Amino acid sequence: MEMEESFDAEGSFDDASCLSPQSPGSTSPARRQNKEKEIKETKITINCVTFPVPTSAPEQQLLKPSEWSYCDYFWADKRDPQGATVSGFEVLLQKQLKGKQMQKEMAEFIRERIKIEEEYAKNLSKLSMFPMAAQEEGTLGEAWAQLKKSLADEAEVHLKFSSKLQSEVEKPLLTFRGDNFKKDMKKYDHHIADLRKQLVSRYAAVEKARKALADRQKDLEVKTQQLEIKLSNKTEEDIKKARRKSTQAGQMGKWASWELTISMLSLLLLEVERVETIQQLLHQYTTLRHETDMFNQSTMEPVDQLLQSVDPAKDRELWVKEHKTGDLRPVDMDI
Numbered sequence: 001m002e003m004e005e006s007f008d009a010e011g012s013f014d015d016a017s018c019l020s021p022q023s024p025g026s027t028s029p030a031r032r033q034n035k036e037k038e039i040k041e042t043k044i045t046i047n048c049v050t051f052p053v054p055t056s057a058p059e060q061q062l063l064k065p066s067e068w069s070y071c072d073y074f075w076a077d078k079r080d081p082q083g084a085t086v087s088g089f090e091v092l093l094q095k096q097l098k099g100k101q102m103q104k105e106m107a108e109f110i111r112e113r114i115k116i117e118e119e120y121a122k123n124l125s126k127l128s129m130f131p132m133a134a135q136e137e138g139t140l141g142e143a144w145a146q147l148k149k150s151l152a153d154e155a156e157v158h159l160k161f162s163s164k165l166q167s168e169v170e171k172p173l174l175t176f177r178g179d180n181f182k183k184d185m186k187k188y189d190h191h192i193a194d195l196r197k198q199l200v201s202r203y204a205a206v207e208k209a210r211k212a213l214a215d216r217q218k219d220l221e222v223k224t225q226q227l228e229i230k231l232s233n234k235t236e237e238d239i240k241k242a243r244r245k246s247t248q249a250g251q252m253g254k255w256a257s258w259e260l261t262i263s264m265l266s267l268l269l270l271e272v273e274r275v276e277t278i279q280q281l282l283h284q285y286t287t288l289r290h291e292t293d294m295f296n297q298s299t300m301e302p303v304d305q306l307l308q309s310v311d312p313a314k315d316r317e318l319w320v321k322e323h324k325t326g327d328l329r330p331v332d333m334d335i
Contacts, residue, residue: 063261070264089260092267099274100177106278107173110165110285117162124155138315143306150299157295164288169281176277 062072074088128151136144 070268071261074264075260089264092264096267096270096274099271103173103176103274103278106282107170110170110173114162114165114170117158117165121155121158121162124151124158128152128155138318139306139310140315143303143310146306147303150303153299154296157292157299160295161288161292165285168288169285172281173278176274 063069064072070092074092077085077087078091080086128148130148133144135141
């Protein structure tokens with residue numbers, strides 16, 4: 001945004017406008033009025049900063065044309081649903097505060113997820129200790145015992161998952177930017193409010209200086225027409241002082257507008273950091289969840305292996321060997 005050039009056009013004065021009507025390049029009152037009208041038609045003032053009208057300045061460039069930067073799109077005021085006027089910078093501040101609230105709600109969501117994992121792990125562990133079918137024997141008994149043990153292992157996995165969720169996702173979400181964030185945003189708000197007050201004050205000074213210079217120019221034109229002599233050294237010095245005063249006020253406007261731009265860029269970086277941080281934390285959530293699934297799968301592998309090894313014939317053999325009472329059997333037995 002060519003803010004400095006556009007502000008110069010409103011906040012400082014043209015050397016040619018200070019020339020006497022009798023000097024080369026001087027402007028007549030009628031031509032000057034047309035010129036002032038043309039300037040008014042081609043420029044607008046927003047928040048006491050002068051901007052060219054888009055239709056009159058098609059060459060106007062954005063500060064960051066390759067991206068949707070805050071510092072190019074929030075200079076004007078807008079109306080909220082209640083009809084109150086809200087500055088563009090206030091919109092950016094509210095965006096940051098809303099992001100903080102969303103971050104808090106995400107942390108609460110993860111907290112609920114942790115509670116579910118903890119409760120699930122508790123129930124799995126409790127179920128693994130139930131004595132049901134504890135007297136099953138043989139290879140089937142081994143498989144059943146391993147299945148119950150796998151519940152305890154899975155419970156441990158879910159406890160670790162919930163613990164990592166708390167330390168690696170929930171806690172970073174809660175502590176990101178900390179409790180001082182709202183205070184920092186208020187400092188931004190007050191800082192910009194002060195800048196706008198200064199800008200309004202300086203803008204009024206510029207208008208006053210412009211009016212004073214216009215009055216002096218009119219007075220000089222009358223004296224020049226009457227006396228047809230050159231401007232006195234004292235009058236020239238008065239014009240120079242007025243021009244310096246106006247230029248200084250214009251420079252203040254440039255400084256304030258660039259302070260606004262820098263603050264907007266700071267908010268933009270804060271928003272990028274917030275989104276990237278939450279993106280990383282949610283990615284960590286999915287990573288931990290995948291790891292949990294992998295751990296759960298590993299606890300079931302021994303169960304699968306033992307189930308595949310279940311052999312009714314071998315179980316019968318083992319049972320018979322353990323409980324047999326003798327090897328001899330009668331032959332040619334009459335009943």
